[in-house]
Amino acid sequence: GQSLEQPSEVTAVEGAIVQINCTYQTSGFYGLSWYQQHDGGAPTFLSYNALDGLEETGRFSSFLSRSDSYGYLLLQELQMKDSASYFCAVRSDTGGFKTIFGAGTRLFVKA
Amino acid sequence: NAGVTQTPKFRVLKTGQSMTLLCAQDMNHEYMYWYRQDPGMGLRLIHYSVGEGTTAKGEVPDGYNVSRLKKQNFLLGLESAAPSQTSVYFCASSPGTNLATDTQYFGPGTRLTVL
Numbered sequence: 342g343q344s345l346e347q348p349s350e351v352t353a354v355e356g357a358i359v360q361i362n363c364t365y366q367t368s369g370f371y372g373l374s375w376y377q378q379h380d381g382g383a384p385t386f387l388s389y390n391a392l393d394g395l396e397e398t399g400r401f402s403s404f405l406s407r408s409d410s411y412g413y414l415l416l417q418e419l420q421m422k423d424s425a426s427y428f429c430a431v432r433s434d435t436g437g438f439k440t441i442f443g444a445g446t447r448l449f450v451k452a
Numbered sequence: 453n454a455g456v457t458q459t460p461k462f463r464v465l466k467t468g469q470s471m472t473l474l475c476a477q478d479m480n481h482e483y484m485y486w487y488r489q490d491p492g493m494g495l496r497l498i499h500y501s502v503g504e505g506t507t508a509k510g511e512v513p514d515g516y517n518v519s520r521l522k523k524q525n526f527l528l529g530l531e532s533a534a535p536s537q538t539s540v541y542f543c544a545s546s547p548g549t550n551l552a553t554d555t556q557y558f559g560p561g562t563r564l565t566v567l
Contacts, residue, residue: 374554383542383558384495391553428494432554438502439510440485440554442494 343367345443363429371432456559473528475543482548484526488539
């Protein structure tokens, strides 16, 4: 089957750096995505890694290691508005070409 | 561009009633998806479509049906609602089988309560 694991909660201080890890088990792996969701809102796309390595988009970076079935989202210069839930998601073609989401990591940013 | 829109935003049903949730996108996307999200949990894929006239089952398809008669619309039906279907339902769309990216655009959600 397919499964993803990520921490349920992370707390960090404003201005700091935080890393949210995601490990996955799946066959037919194509790539790993990250989404942000504020309370009461819809998920919004942050990044996608299909190849090993680091992708940087402003304050956010995402990393993938296909051999380790592992990725992480790195948030730098944390701001209060970064308090939200972050979901990793695996794109695979097992049983059809679709995306499976993890349970999410709730990030609390403190002043 | 409105992006992805969902109708209705809120709905309360009694057990056994039926309803249809409508999703519309104006980005000419090939792929569309229906997810449900329960409190404190991630998104679970109900059904999805890879193009007009096609549908496929996701992780939790039981109790739901879908149709994609037009490329821009994806309908989710509940034939006989049950309390276990109380959830927030999100529709999403994506351009297609571009393996270099997997950007899904989400609608605002429909909050459904089944009594």
